[in-house]
Amino acid sequence: MATDRVRPDACPGAIDVHQAADGGLARVRVPGGTLSAVQFDALRTAALELGDGTIELTSRANAQIRGLKPGAEHELGGRLREVGLLPSMTHERMRNIIAAPLDDNQALVDAIDAALCAVPELAFLPGRFLITVGHAVSGLAGDIGLVGDALFLAGRDSGLRVTDPVAAVVTAAKAFQQVRVNAWRLSEVDDGVRKITDIMGVPGPPEIEPAVTPVPPGVHGSAVVAGVPLGRLDARLLAGVPVRLTPWRSLVLPAGSDTTGLFTSPDSPWHGVSACTGRPGCAKSLADVRADATRWIESRNAGARSAVHWSGCARRCGRPAGDVVEFVATGDGYEEIR
Known part of the structure; x- marks a missing residue:
């Protein structure tokens, strides 16, 4: 839309x-x-x-x-x-690339970043622009994504398969800049995915479902x-x-x-809980959400069964992707949203 x-x-x-x-x-x-x-x-x-x-x-x-x-x-x-x-200095706000953190993909990310920064017109991409690299982060609603040779657009498998992933991302980014008008995200452009695939080639059927696979705290190799x-x-x-x-x-x-001051077990009561800045850092916040979230966490002895996010106002900044239990400040306590 x-x-x-x-x-x-x-x-x-x-x-x-x-x-x-x-x-x-x-x-x-x-x-x-x-x-x-x-x-x-x-x-x-x-x-x-x-x-x-x-x-x-x-x-x-x-x-x-x-x-x-x-x-x-x-x-x-x-x-x-x-x-x-x-x-x-010109491209710094659009350099948003999330990569699957346990995959060997940083060299690819660096090549994509350098190639994007080398295109002057891409400096005008919005600060909300997002690229994902890897299946574990493919469901994080990237405008452009790579899963192996599959090109994702607007968070879904576009059906396009690429042989040069860096060039493909640059081409898709230039196409988005061309069609977006005032939109911040590809998903906001009417028929945006089709407009980009028309430029890039004939897509086959999509085969890969997007996924969000958080890496749990603990030892991994x-x-x-x-x-x-x-x-x-x-x-x-x-x-x-x-x-x-x-x-x-x-x-x-x-x-x-x-790891002093951190937690390395998924059973930690801190695991899965996030919060916006809240008071006093944010003038729009209706509560000191970090203090309230901390008190709530310290009353528990195990990690949350699902992601929990605390917000200081209805903007709900920092909310993680996926299913989240939310506590949203109202000025008179919190509204719980499931």
Whole structure:
């Protein structure tokens, strides 16, 4: 269904920060979620020295630094450029690539990212634009996705099969920019998938169902997946450790890493629970949802049976994909939505 957007999207970037109630909010895109130890240390140090001392993990496997003072985004941008986390000033907001975090796919992600940034007109893609790589994340409503040689469009198997995945993603992104008018997402464009397949070739029948396969906390071969309580990481943790961010607000770490302050069991009461920023960081929030969610979690002794998300207002920011039990602040308590 077509959506007539009357303004550009307001997604923040690392330089074009959002002025929140608690200061500047910078969103650092991390295509594929992989950060070397040097990159992660630069991010941690920036959060400690320029922000509020925490790193927020997002549902797109990006990172946010809050509490920036006016002008601090310029210092932040310089630090990010030095370690390769801001390769393009013009394209930085559209560099949203979620990859299946336990797959060997970072080289493909890097090639896609570099190819997109090399096309000047793609700098104008919306900040909501999203690419997925891998079956485990194919159901996260990407505008463009890859599952093996299958090209996904608007979160579904388009029927197209590709031999050059990087070129195919670039072609699809250029086609989306051509047909989107004011839309932020491909799903908002009337007959958008057909318009792109008309440009790219004749599709066969779709064969692959999209999936969302969260990686549970715990040991996975030579890695350990550590959950971050409510997606808010103390930036003093994990010095000198390479990490991979996941869209489930967890971290893939080398086995044997110090996981103090994190959780590594799916039985943890923190597992499966997320929350928006809430008060005092968000002026629109009707409650301190993180404090309320923490009290609720600490009253339990096991992980949630299904995903649970706490929201400070009806916008329900940060809600995970899929079936979620929601607690939405009303100004007079919470409404439970199932």
